[in-house]
Amino acid sequence: MSVSIEVNGTRHDIDGDPSMPLLYALRDQIGLRGAKFGCGLGQCGACTVIVDGRAVFSCLTPISALEGRAVTTTEGLLEDGKPGKVHQAFIDEQAAQCGYCIAGMVMRVQHLLERNADPTDEEILTGMQANLCRCGTHAAIIRAVQRAART
């Protein structure tokens, strides 16, 4: 089966089993390695990307669900090949330790700020709840969200 999916503004024809997760298509066929495989159960958020304006777990999103829909990954947030606003906030706050969760975190922040440009601390905590960091850098991540909102 072939599915036509728009990823970061470019159309890709994905060949594969229709139940294949978007995450595998991104990483193995399109070559975008930002989104990571974490739990495969929608519990950790490492695979988070944005589909039609909403943050989703790409490990639980089969490609057959995506015909004609628009996907944005962390690579899509680059500005002229340089880190985008949310990326830069994470760099400035040194919010990554091992970094495995960060691509997913960034997409969750992007989703949050698109819906609420000036979130309160409480709204940041609620909005980021779906994404976990096993290194425990949540405090720095929250500062990065606040910084990105100010920028």
Next chain:
Amino acid sequence: MTYRRIGLVSIAVLIALVIIAFALIWRPELTATAEGAEPAYGKDEIARGYALAQLGNCESCHTAEDGAAYAGGRPLDTPFGTIFAVNITPDRETGIGEWSPEAFTRAMRKGVDREGAHLYPAFPYTSFTKIDDGDISALYAYLRTVPAVENEAPENALPFPFNIRALMAGWNLLFLDAGPVKAVSRESDEWNTGRYLVEGVTHCGACHTPRNALGAEKSSDSLAGAEIDGWYAPPLAGDGARAWNKPQLAAYLSAGFSRDHGAAAGPMGETVTNLSKVAPADVTAIATYVASLTDDTSPAFAAIDNGVPDDLAATHALWVGACASCHEAADGRANPSYGVPLSVGFALRGDKPLNAARTIVGGIDAYRDRGGPYMPAFGGTLTAEQITDLTQYVRARFSDGAAWEGVGDTVEQALSEQNEGDGQ
């Protein structure tokens, strides 16, 4: 009889009717407590009151989203209009700080506020009237200890004639069955405690018992299952009730999960969160009573899998890619999300797609802070049409029920509510 005499009799009858109506409707204002005259309450009494407040879901209804605890403002949509829960913190201006124990007891038992106005039965005084004196005192004592918060709840949005509180006097004549629950001597103490809790403070029937045209619980269909807030509260007794045994139900009520019944989702997730904070003995008593309403010795429910439905072959890819990793574990082992085979729970067996569609759209997120069943929300990942197909797919494959009607509308409704709540 002269016209004069007929006139006099008519006037006398009219006056009598006015007096009767007045006696039915009018309730005196009770004296406000003196400021600063708060007696000391015992530690044990406050602790019991706290447990009763959890059992009664008091905080859940009386707290607005992101609002201060017990300070009111949460809307409750009813078929008659929207009612806002009031502030029950000890604030003297906007809360119940001026309420004496007598005023509190009258509200709990008769549905009348301190000033003498009739309350609406969205506040479940028809159940609370069964609570005994000691427990009402304990609840009062606990509510005096929560921080006083100044917050005026919004006015109810009830159209005429439902905005006339005095009408509730007539409603109470018909439907308020005041008085304690009589113990059944041939049953155990635990069973009787459970029944006392279920019919009183936990007001299970408020969600699980169908209501009549006037909004009163139908006593003939007690706990027979009903729609509430866009969900369906499954039957706990009577036709269609699934057999529960006591350990299954005790686990489900305190942790939100039973391997044989699945996870508590929707409004029940909030109830379980509250029940997780009370002593196991209370939860076990509830489980004892409710399990006794069905045949708790019936054999385990057989799993159903009718195979991939022919007309939904394309939807099978969605099932495999989005659902099967949790709900169809190859070796049958439990996974970290507590996914169970879908034929286990009630959601696919009911007459309407409410619980199935809403769970797919919104997931299960009530237990995230303490472990327990978890399901990601698929509203957003999947389109309305895909969720509709998936809902029909699981119904056809994992239940023996006929295809549901109105799935698309239910999905659209759930998605629009999710979008409203997504403005973080």
